[in-house]
Amino acid sequence: MHPVLTLVVQRIALGLLLLFAVSAVIFLGVAALPGDTAQAILGQSATPQALANLRAEMGLDQPALTRYFNWLGGILTGDLGTSLSNRTDIATAIGQRLGNTLFLAAWAAVISVPLAILLGLVAARYNGRWPDKLISGVTLSTISLPEFVVGYLVLYFLAVKWQLFPSVAMVFPGMGIMERLNAVILPVIVLVLVVLAHMMRMTRAAILNVMQSAYIETAELKGLSPMRVIWRHAFPNAVAPVVNVVMLNLAYLVVGVVVVEVVFVYPGMGQYLVDHVAKRDLPVVQAVGLIFAAVYIGLNIMADVISILANPRLRHPK
Amino acid sequence: MRIPISALVGMVFTGAFFLAAIFAPLIAPYGMAEIVGGVWDPASEAHWLGTDAIGRDLLSRMIYGGQTTIFVASAATVLSFTLGSVLGFSAAVAGGWTDQGLSRLVDLVMAIPALILALVVLSVLPVTLTVLILVMGLLDSTRVFRLARAVAVDITVMDYVEAARLRGEGWGWIIFREILPNALSPLVAELGLRFIFAVLFISTLSFLGLGVQPPLADWGGIVKENASGLVYGIPAALIPAFAIAALAISVNLVADWVLSRTTSLKGGRG
Numbered sequence: 001m002h003p004v005l006t007l008v009v010q011r012i013a014l015g016l017l018l019l020f021a022v023s024a025v026i027f028l029g030v031a032a033l034p035g036d037t038a039q040a041i042l043g044q045s046a047t048p049q050a051l052a053n054l055r056a057e058m059g060l061d062q063p064a065l066t067r068y069f070n071w072l073g074g075i076l077t078g079d080l081g082t083s084l085s086n087r088t089d090i091a092t093a094i095g096q097r098l099g100n101t102l103f104l105a106a107w108a109a110v111i112s113v114p115l116a117i118l119l120g121l122v123a124a125r126y127n128g129r130w131p132d133k134l135i136s137g138v139t140l141s142t143i144s145l146p147e148f149v150v151g152y153l154v155l156y157f158l159a160v161k162w163q164l165f166p167s168v169a170m171v172f173p174g175m176g177i178m179e180r181l182n183a184v185i186l187p188v189i190v191l192v193l194v195v196l197a198h199m200m201r202m203t204r205a206a207i208l209n210v211m212q213s214a215y216i217e218t219a220e221l222k223g224l225s226p227m228r229v230i231w232r233h234a235f236p237n238a239v240a241p242v243v244n245v246v247m248l249n250l251a252y253l254v255v256g257v258v259v260v261e262v263v264f265v266y267p268g269m270g271q272y273l274v275d276h277v278a279k280r281d282l283p284v285v286q287a288v289g290l291i292f293a294a295v296y297i298g299l300n301i302m303a304d305v306i307s308i309l310a311n312p313r314l315r316h317p318k
Numbered sequence: 319m320r321i322p323i324s325a326l327v328g329m330v331f332t333g334a335f336f337l338a339a340i341f342a343p344l345i346a347p348y349g350m351a352e353i354v355g356g357v358w359d360p361a362s363e364a365h366w367l368g369t370d371a372i373g374r375d376l377l378s379r380m381i382y383g384g385q386t387t388i389f390v391a392s393a394a395t396v397l398s399f400t401l402g403s404v405l406g407f408s409a410a411v412a413g414g415w416t417d418q419g420l421s422r423l424v425d426l427v428m429a430i431p432a433l434i435l436a437l438v439v440l441s442v443l444p445v446t447l448t449v450l451i452l453v454m455g456l457l458d459s460t461r462v463f464r465l466a467r468a469v470a471v472d473i474t475v476m477d478y479v480e481a482a483r484l485r486g487e488g489w490g491w492i493i494f495r496e497i498l499p500n501a502l503s504p505l506v507a508e509l510g511l512r513f514i515f516a517v518l519f520i521s522t523l524s525f526l527g528l529g530v531q532p533p534l535a536d537w538g539g540i541v542k543e544n545a546s547g548l549v550y551g552i553p554a555a556l557i558p559a560f561a562i563a564a565l566a567i568s569v570n571l572v573a574d575w576v577l578s579r580t581t582s583l584k585g586g587r588g
Binding site (some may be wrong): 018021022025026029030033074140141143144146149153155156159160162179225251252254258259262263264273274276277278280281282284286289292293296297300 | 364427432435437441443444521525527528538541549551561570
């Protein structure tokens with residue numbers, strides 16, 4: 001087998017193993033915590049008989065390991081269990097919301113990635129001069145703000161003061177694509193701002209790092225224009241770290257999306273998760289938590305695989 | 319020693335925030351949960367920042383809120399640093415299976431986004447200040463562990479550590495007397511960043527309604543309480559947002575300076 005293929009397969013297998021371990025942490029770790037789910041649902045005044053009945057109904061009287069494998073088996077066959085608070089099937093409730101969340105995150109990714117790379121290139125080209133200082137200063141301040149603050153700043157100025165966009169991201173089935181885009185424009189702007197800064201700074205750093213190499217000096221002495229040096233000689237060698245950072249930030253969108261959905265009352269997975277944490281609805285929290293963790297790990301695996309593939313030293317073994 | 323102007327500004331503001339947090343009951347003009355005016359009164363002589371969604375003085379809420387936020391974040395940072403650095407140093411000194419076990423455990427916890435893991439845990443545990451501090455401190459200690467281990471691995475191979483080992487010194491001596499003094503500067507620089515992270519984290523949790531519980535004030539919670547006013551053009555929710563940003567930026571400025579000083583000590587570019 002080609003050595004690159006071996007590396008990729010190894011990385012994916014390791015990721016799946018990690019995902020399995022994470023599911024154990026989410027289920028067994030929570031089961032090991034002090035706190036009685038049945039008591040939490042029924043309240044302090046519940047009779048012992050009512051508690052025992054509820055435990056039997058939820059299967060809480062079985063050992064944790066049995067429950068874990070039942071749960072895991074269910075998830076692998078697409079059965080995420082039933083919600084405690086309203087007795088509905090979790091998988092059906094999630095279906096629609098997962099689509100909404102992916103729609104939001106996908107647009108944020110489509111806009112932020114090219115923009116971040118472009119800004120990173122510009123900042124590296126004008127390193128130390130005013131365009132670099134301006135870009136770095138603005139991005140430094142967006143890094144210092146939590147997502148919900150960026151969210152409300154954008155909401156206050158763009159939706160309330162200047163009334164450019166709707167303030168609540170309402171989407172419902174049967175909406176046209178343009179209406180849908182108009183509805184999500186503010187949350188998308190916020191997500192872009194949240195991930196843009198880090199991606200741009202790392203792109204700039206990766207390119208500046210490559211710029212110190214001898215072949216860059218050669219290219220400069222050949223008389224190439226600075227932008228051409230960066231584009232043809234520096235950027236291809238900076239691709240691996242840049243791709244890595246891009247993927248890590250896309251993974252970070254997973255966290256950002258939770259907060260941004262709450263700010264804009266967007267019917268997605270994040271909102272669903274937060275609502276059910278407040279209701280102490282453990283099956284929903286575990287199922288949604290596992291999905292978020294799976295997406296996060298999946299993107300991390302992709303980052304590693306792409307940087308393996310992007311590394312020419314691994315592509316041409318001796 | 320010359321302190322650059324940005325670091326000085328950062329220090330002054332950070333100091334001011336901490337002093338305001340410590341002396342909150344003396345500075346705040348009104349009580350934390352005292353209703354003293356109408357709903358969202360504009361700023362006036364009596365209420366410098368106006369009043370909040372149920373008529374409490376916003377300035378007083380902000381000062382008490384800063385106290386809670388800064389206290390929780392500091393406590394979580396202290397916990398994560400103590401735990402993370404002691405375990406990180408131990409892993410580096412012990413090596414072998416201890417190191418492997420701890421490192422893989424940390425990898426596992428870091429494979430789950432911190433906010434998601436915190437939400438899962440908080441759906442079971444009662445949401446009290448102690449639980450919040452423990453959860454945040456434990457989750458964040460994984461990052462400190464990685465840094466502390468990475469720094470200590472470089473130090474454990476030094477001759478003076480070898481000498482201490484040959485003298486027959488115990489782990490405690492090697493960790494606290496040989497490694498800690500030499501690993502202190504990168505850890506101190508990291509301290510500021512972890513503190514900001516803790517401030518942002520507790521604010522986010524409170525904003526989601528899963529952190530500090532009312533009537534206790536904290537910055538994230540104040541944003542949540544006053545967010546509905548934004549749609550009517552009342553910017554009360556933006557005030558704590560600015561406070562969070564100001565604290566984060568000023569601590570960042572100080573941390574940047576400490577970081578650049580420590581790299582110059584190592585012979586890097588200042």
